[in-house]
Amino acid sequence: MTPLVRRLAAEKGVDLASVAGTGVGGRIRKEDVLNAAAAPAATAAPAAVAAAPKERVISPLRGTTQPMSRLRKVLAERAVASMQQTAQLTTVVEVDVTKLAAYRDEVKGSFQQKTGDKLSFLPFFALAAAEALQEFPIVNSTVDGTDIVYPASENISIAVDTERGLLTPVLRDAGSKNIAQIAHEIADLAARTRDNKLKPDELAGGTFTLTNTGSRGALFDTPVVFLPQSAILGTGVVVKRPGVVTVDGQQAISIRSYVYLALSYDHRTIDGADAARFLSSVKARLEAADFAAQLGA
Incomplete structure (x- = not known):
């Protein structure tokens, strides 16, 4: 040069x-x-604007000692008593809810227009659980001394997170209701629970509990059964990921929607096989996604 x-x-x-x-x-x-x-100068790619970091919230409770609320004391006592008096364990299944997710996306707009309620996955989970409880009532049972009591209806306690603590209003006779009725009652119960407008009897009489841990992004947990109930079903967050499917007799990779269902139960009366049969029934119902006749909207 x-x-x-x-x-x-x-x-x-x-x-x-x-x-x-x-x-x-x-x-x-x-x-x-x-x-x-x-030659024209190459246009430099604009530098990606870094997203402003989310401001961290520092709780004022740090470094303090606070008395338990009355509700927290009751929950603590019941949780310990339930763990001490029962033999609890948890069984988990993975459910492919791709068809259900597609069906929900298809109908949720018209559903809200007709009913005024948003259509989440929870009403489908509740109906599938109620139907499985009818098929396997041991999961819906309670223990009375040396007797096993089988209730005549499926009264599902719905776990609601409130500022005061966890409360469980009851969706009564869930097995007789359609999706629209269940969605409306869950929304109404949750709203009135958070606004402290429930009647005392609306918190009593549950035979089985449904807790949506996925609402806070959890894949699954091992929920605690509260006496006198014998089981609780935890539903995780619905996530998309690759899965193996069979197309025309050949295996292929496809983007699927999955959810984990975790059933905690009292092993004194419910065997692992009972839990597996119950979960298999719920799984089959959700994967088939045949809810058109029960939509109610």
């Missing part, structure tokens, strides 16, 4: 490191510098 070429490059503002020479042995010639100077 000659001094003339270097001087010309400096005058034209050309970075010689980015110039491909056409002279003998790749030497950069005067014409190469002029051509590089005449």
Whole structure:
């Protein structure tokens, strides 16, 4: 490279490191510098604007000692008593809810227009659970001394997170209701629970509990059974990920929607096989996604 070429490059503002020479042995010639100077400058990709970090909220409770609320004391006492008086364990299944997710997306707009209620996955989970309880009533049973009591209806306690603590208003006779009725009653119960407008009897009489841990992003947990009930079903967050499906007899990879269902139960009366049969029934119902006749809207 000659001094003339270097001087010309400096005058034209050309970075010689980015110039491909056409002279003998790749030497950069005067014409190469002029051509590089005449070429439109490559548009630099705009730097991605970094998202502003979410402001951290520091709780004022740090470094303090607070008395338990009356509700927290009751929950604590009941949780300990239930764990001490029962033999609890949890069984988990994975459910492919791809068809259900597609069906929900298809009908949720018209559903809300007709009923005024949003259509989440929870009413489908509740109906599938209620139907499985009818098929396997041992999961809906209670223990009375040395007797097993089988209720005549499926009264599902719905866990609601409130500022005061966890409360469980009851969706009564869930097995006799359609999706629209269940969705409306759950929304109404949850709203009145958070507004502290429930009647005392609306918190009593549950035979089975449904807790939607997925509403806070959890995949699943191992929920605690509260006496006198014998079981509780936890539903995780619905997530999309690759899964193996069979198409025309051939296996293929497809994006699917999955959810984990976790059933905690009292092993004194409910065997692992009972739990597995119950969960298999719920799983089959949800994966089939045949709810058109029960939509009610």
